[in-house]
Amino acid sequence: MQGTLFVVSAPSGAGKTSLVKALVESTTNIHVSVSHTTRTQRPGETHGVNYFFVDKDQFGTMLNEGAFLEQAEVFGNLYGTSKQAVADKLKSGVDVVLEIDWQGAQQIRRQAPEAVSIFILPPSRHVLEQRLIGRGQDPAEVIQKRMAQATEQISHHVEFDYLIINDDFDKALLEMRAIVQSLRLGIVKQCERHAGLIQSLLA
Numbered sequence: 001m002q003g004t005l006f007v008v009s010a011p012s013g014a015g016k017t018s019l020v021k022a023l024v025e026s027t028t029n030i031h032v033s034v035s036h037t038t039r040t041q042r043p044g045e046t047h048g049v050n051y052f053f054v055d056k057d058q059f060g061t062m063l064n065e066g067a068f069l070e071q072a073e074v075f076g077n078l079y080g081t082s083k084q085a086v087a088d089k090l091k092s093g094v095d096v097v098l099e100i101d102w103q104g105a106q107q108i109r110r111q112a113p114e115a116v117s118i119f120i121l122p123p124s125r126h127v128l129e130q131r132l133i134g135r136g137q138d139p140a141e142v143i144q145k146r147m148a149q150a151t152e153q154i155s156h157h158v159e160f161d162y163l164i165i166n167d168d169f170d171k172a173l174l175e176m177r178a179i180v181q182s183l184r185l186g187i188v189k190q191c192e193r194h195a196g197l198i199q200s201l202l203a
Contacts, residue, residue: 010120039077
């Protein structure tokens with residue numbers, strides 16, 4: 001049975017990564033696609049777990065070979081999702097989550113229109129800024145740049161299938177899990193999953 005491809009986007013600081021991590025930890029048979037990036041590895045990040053950290057030459061070679069399902073430049077860094085890795089996971093019946101920006105989401109819609117997209121919003125701009133500051137990962141000028149870009153990013157929320165406001169983390173996680181579960185209970189997947197039962201009931 002084919003897995004479902006989920007696309008999750010949000011402005012920096014909205015809590016996307018934390019929500020996706022909690023979703024995967026609390027839900028069976030779902031996997032986060034690990035992207036390739038040229039950005040610098042941050043403290044606490046692991047190569048091959050958080051990202052595949054590559055230089056621009058390596059990224060360029062993969063791009064020329066058509067290896068990416070989507071790719072984008074964000075704050076001067078390049079990001080890309082391996083086409084083959086995603087296809088293999090979906091074929092094995094595992095749901096796959098892509099954490100990407102709105103540009104990448106647009107590319108996914110063109111190549112995989114069946115993908116289910118979710119946009120996460122912060123409860124306010126003030127909370128968004130405080131979360132960015134609280135991460136302690138970026139200098140003040142980078143935080144201001146991210147805040148300046150937030151309006152453009154947020155304006156693309158209307159392009160997505162689902163919208164979640166991350167005010168209360170537990171509530172937002174529950175809503176994400178509900179989206180995943182509802183897709184799994186769709187008629188096509190349920191008929192595939194329970195073909196034997198349905199046949200016996202109709203006999």
